[in-house]
Amino acid sequence: xxxxxxxxxxxxxxxxxxxxxxxxxxxxxxxxxxxxxxxxxxxxxxxxxxxxxxxxxxxxxxxxxxxxxxxxxxxxxxxxxxxxxxxxxxxxxxxxxxxxxxxxxxxxxxxxxxxxxxxxxxxxxxxxxxxxxxxxxxxxxxxxxxxxxxxxxxxxxxxxxxxxxxxxxxxxxxxxxxxxxxxxxxxxxxxxxxxxxxxxxxxxxxxxxxxxxxxxxxxxxxxxxxxxxxxxxxxxxxxxxxxxxxxxxxxxxxxxxxxxxxxxxxxxxxxxxxxxxxxxxxxxxxxxxxxxxxxxxxxxxxxxxxxxxxxxxxxxxxxxxxxxxxxxxxxxxxxxxxxxxxxxxxxxxxxxxxxxxxxxxxxxxxxxxxxxxxxxxxxxxxxxxxxxxxxxxxxxxxxxxxxxxxxxxxxxxxxxxxxxxxxxxxxxxxxxxxxxxxxxxxxxxxxxxxxxxxxxxxxxxxxxxxxxxxxxxxxxxxx
RNA sequence: GGCGCGGUACCCAAGUGGUAAGGGAGAGGUCUGCAAAACCUUUAUGCGUGGGUUCGAUUCCCACCCGCGCCUCCA
Numbered sequence: 001x002x003x004x005x006x007x008x009x010x011x012x013x014x015x016x017x018x019x020x021x022x023x024x025x026x027x028x029x030x031x032x033x034x035x036x037x038x039x040x041x042x043x044x045x046x047x048x049x050x051x052x053x054x055x056x057x058x059x060x061x062x063x064x065x066x067x068x069x070x071x072x073x074x075x076x077x078x079x080x081x082x083x084x085x086x087x088x089x090x091x092x093x094x095x096x097x098x099x100x101x102x103x104x105x106x107x108x109x110x111x112x113x114x115x116x117x118x119x120x121x122x123x124x125x126x127x128x129x130x131x132x133x134x135x136x137x138x139x140x141x142x143x144x145x146x147x148x149x150x151x152x153x154x155x156x157x158x159x160x161x162x163x164x165x166x167x168x169x170x171x172x173x174x175x176x177x178x179x180x181x182x183x184x185x186x187x188x189x190x191x192x193x194x195x196x197x198x199x200x201x202x203x204x205x206x207x208x209x210x211x212x213x214x215x216x217x218x219x220x221x222x223x224x225x226x227x228x229x230x231x232x233x234x235x236x237x238x239x240x241x242x243x244x245x246x247x248x249x250x251x252x253x254x255x256x257x258x259x260x261x262x263x264x265x266x267x268x269x270x271x272x273x274x275x276x277x278x279x280x281x282x283x284x285x286x287x288x289x290x291x292x293x294x295x296x297x298x299x300x301x302x303x304x305x306x307x308x309x310x311x312x313x314x315x316x317x318x319x320x321x322x323x324x325x326x327x328x329x330x331x332x333x334x335x336x337x338x339x340x341x342x343x344x345x346x347x348x349x350x351x352x353x354x355x356x357x358x359x360x361x362x363x364x365x366x367x368x369x370x371x372x373x374x375x376x377x378x379x380x381x382x383x384x385x386x387x388x389x390x391x392x393x394x395x396x397x398x399x400x401x402x403x404x405x406x407x408x409x410x411x412x413x414x415x416x417x418x419x420x421x422x423x424x425x426x427x428x429x430x431x432x433x434x435x436x437x438x439x440x441x442x443x444x445x446x447x448x449x450x451x452x453x454x455x456x457x458x459x460x461x462x463x464x465x466x467x468x469x470x471x472x473x474x475x476x477x478x479x
Numbered sequence: 480g481g482c483g484c485g486g487u488a489c490c491c492a493a494g495u496g497g498u499a500a501g502g503g504a505g506a507g508g509u510c511u512g513c514a515a516a517a518c519c520u521u522u523a524u525g526c527g528u529g530g531g532u533u534c535g536a537u538u539c540c541c542a543c544c545c546g547c548g549c550c551u552c553c554a
Contacts, residue, residue, distance in 0.1 A: 012483085030554075038554085045554040073552070158482050159550060183552085207552045229554030230483080236552070260484060261548060268547075298502085299492075304485070304547060314491060314503040321502080324516060356493090364493050368501035375501090375518085382510090382518050449512055456514075467515050475516085 002358040004059065006225070007302060009233060009256040010156055014360060019224050020254065024062040027053065028215040028253065029110060030228035030236070033070040034094040035079055037278040038101060040292070040307060041269050044262040045229045047293060048301035048361070050107045052227065052257070054404045055357045065110035066218045068211055069095055071117050072204055077193055087117065087194055100419040101279045104289045105296075106406035112218050116210040123205045123213040124198045127185045129247045131200070137178065141188030141201060147181040150242045156256060157234035183239050185209050208239040212252070216244060226253035230260055262296075262305045277307075283421045288412040291316040297363050297405065318367075319407050325374045326398050326408060329391050331475060332381065338389035342380060346397040349373035353401055370401055413478065427478060428462045437466065437474050 004017040019025045029049050032038045038046075053063050071091040080090035095115075102109065116123075127143060130136050135149045147153050184206035189195035195202045215223055221244070228237060237256060244252035261268075264275040282292060295315035299305040349369050356366030377394055380386040402408040413427055436455050443451035456466055463479040 009483090032554075033552090042554045048554095070552095075552090154482095157549080231549060231553055233483085234549060239552095258483095259554070261554070263547070266546085270553090295491095302484070303492085306491080308490085310490060310503085317504090318491095318502055321516095328516075362493075364491090364501075368493065371501050378517055379519090444512085447512075453513070465515065468511075468513095469516090470511090 001059070002355045004056075004358045005360055006255060006257055007360050008254075009258050010253075012158075015255065017224075017255070019061070020220075020222060024064060025056050025225065026219040026223045027063065027065040027110075027225045027227065028211070028219055028223050029065060029067040030211060030226075030232055031067040031069050031113070032098055033073055033075070034091045034098060035073065035075040036094060037280065038098050039269065040264075040277045040279065040282065040296075041262040042229075043101070043105060043107075043279065043292075044296050044305055044307075045227075045259040046102065046107055047105065047296040048259040049227050050105075050406075051297055051301070051357075051361055051363065051404060052225075053108060053110070054406070055361065058354075058357075058400075058404055063111070064219065066112040066114060066215060067110040068214055069098070069113060069115045070207065070210065071095070071115050072194075073207060077204075080194075081192070097280075104279060104283070104415060104419045104421070105293045106289070106410065106415075114214050114218070116205065116214070119210065119214050119217065120196050120198065120205060122217050123209045124186075124200055126209060126213045126216075126243065126247055127200055130185065130243065133246065135246050136185060139177065141203065142184055143186040143200060144177055144182045145185050145239070145243060147179060147183075147242065150246050152245070153181070153242050154238065156238050156241055159234055159238070183208060183235065185243070208236055209243060211236075212240050212244040212247075215240075215252075216248070221248040221250045221252070223253050225255045225257055227257045227259070230258045233258055257301075259301045260304045262307050264307050266306055266308075280421065283416060286423075287312060288316065288319075289415050290319050290407040290410060290412055294319045294405075294407045298367060300360070300362050300364055302360070322370070322374065322398075322408055325378065326395070327475065327477075328378070328381070329395050329398070332469070333471070334381070334386055334388045334391060335384065336389075337387040339380065339385055339387050342377065342386060342390040343393055345373055345376050346393050350397055350400060357404070366401075370398075373397065411478075428459075428464060433459065433464055433476060437476065440466075441474070 005014045006017055007013070008015045017025070027049075032042055049065075053065055056063050069091075072087055076087055076091060080087045083090055099109075127136070130145065131143070135146055136143050137146055138144075186200055186203050186209075187206055188201070188203050193204075195204055215226070226237065226240075233256075241252050263269060264277070267273060267275060269275055269277075279292070283289070291312055292315075295307070295311055296305070298315060298318070349372065352369035352372075353366045356362040356364075356369060359365070373394070377386065398408065413423065416423065436459055440452045440455040443449075443455065459466060459476070465477050465479055467475040467477075469475060
């Protein structure tokens with residue numbers, strides 16, 4: 001098997017994965033800020049992270065992944081106040097929605113999903129450590145990190161912060177800082193705002209400190225991989241490095257992996273452009289979970305992904321092709337015996353699939369390996385060169401791919417129902433479908449094709465596709 | 480301006496110093512009562528532009544153009 005190599009933002013090159021604790025990969029994943037429903041762009045990043053962990057698991061590695069939920073920040077405080085509820089109550093709804101959305105997209109739950117507000121103590125501890133080392137200062141009740149004390153600042157984003165002058169920019173926080181580059185570790189409470197009473201005074205945590213504190217609590221002072229969207233590289237991850245490494249004296253994350261953004265119809269997604277989609281928006285429009293997951297995983301994570309109506313159609317058709325193939329394998333009858341060539345095709349596909357992923361999660365390459373297999377096996381079937389005993393081998397290959405792709409085995413409607421999305425019009429149940437198919441069979445026997453075609457059309461209007469096979473049996477599926 | 484990602488057929492997209500994977504879509508064909516599914520053929524003498532290195536470059540070097548992101552607590 002090929003060596004696993006990932007692109008490390010820190011070195012800006014491909015590096016072999018070498019976990020600190022052999023056999024186990026410790027990953028920290030920047031999760032969502034739960035002030036609203038997560039959008040499709042967020043899920044592009046989360047799908048990348050899911051592919052990452054699933055691939056590592058497929059290699060027999062243990063994965064310890066921690067994902068945070070940022071459940072306290074300016075927006076949350078403001079919105080909760082507007083709604084007249086506590087931060088906890090306000091975020092609960094969006095956390096539940098996020099977990100449901102994850103399940104809908106077949107995103108495996110990380111080993112730990114942790115909330116910032118459950119870890120204020122850990123953050124206070126970390127801030128105290130920084131304080132003892134003389135890396136902080138206080139101003140109007142807030143505590144800041146003094147960037148000037150961390151010479152390596154900027155090593156991740158390669159941003160030369162030397163030019164940024166204090167007061168040169170509008171400070172969104174409207175707190176007084178000595179240097180524009182400095183960031184808040186702890187924010188003094190504003191009147192009427194929710195705050196924590198702690199050893200370092202009343203207030204609430206800054207954004208960056210939660211990730212450092214929680215990552216180190218669950219994964220140790222040095223983790224193997226830290227992931228997030230490209231936009232987090234600066235300042236968020238840069239600040240995490242500054243805080244963590246200054247406090248411990250050890251490297252914080254050995255490898256940083258960042259997912260490129262998703263754009264919509266060639267444009268940046270934004271609320272003002274009206275191209276801002278949540279998952280539920282897409283489900284309401286009739287998009288299937290498998291379609292969305294496939295589209296998000298089919299473009300390698302370091303490439304910008306253009307999310308368009310056309311690309312959704314293409315993704316849906318691709319998933320359909322794969323599913324049709326599996327159905328054919330399982331339902332069609334083949335002549336007895338086996339064909340050594342088929343075994344080789346399966347071996348090659350499995351090898352290539354894995355090699356693609358090992359090469360910085362090149363999902364496009366891996367998918368091509370699968371489609372090569374699909375085409376070659378279909379051809380062999382059509383030519384009568386595929387035998388009964390070949391089927392289990394190919395089914396096994398497909399079942400080897402799906403723990404990573406996770407788009408083959410689910411029934412989309414069931415999936416949606418399970419996570420609480422109810423389609424606008426209910427599907428025709430299986431009994432009704434079978435009954436109509438039987439009527440059509442009778443008509444066909446009489447060679448009353450007008451009638452049989454009417455029935456087929458009737459089913460098609462209800463989203464049922466029929467496939468007549470040579471032996472007279474009829475396969476059907478929901479569109 | 481700085482940092483980063485990218486510009487490959489109608490669309491999505493892989494890729495290598497030696498002559499362009501895969502998927503979708505279109506066209507034609509096989510199969511079928513007709514469909515669906517599947518298969519076959521077909522759609523880039525060319526991979527943003529201009530130079531250079533080389534026997535040979537889409538792949539290496541230089542310059543330039545264009546798109547996008549970050550540099551403002553947006554994945």
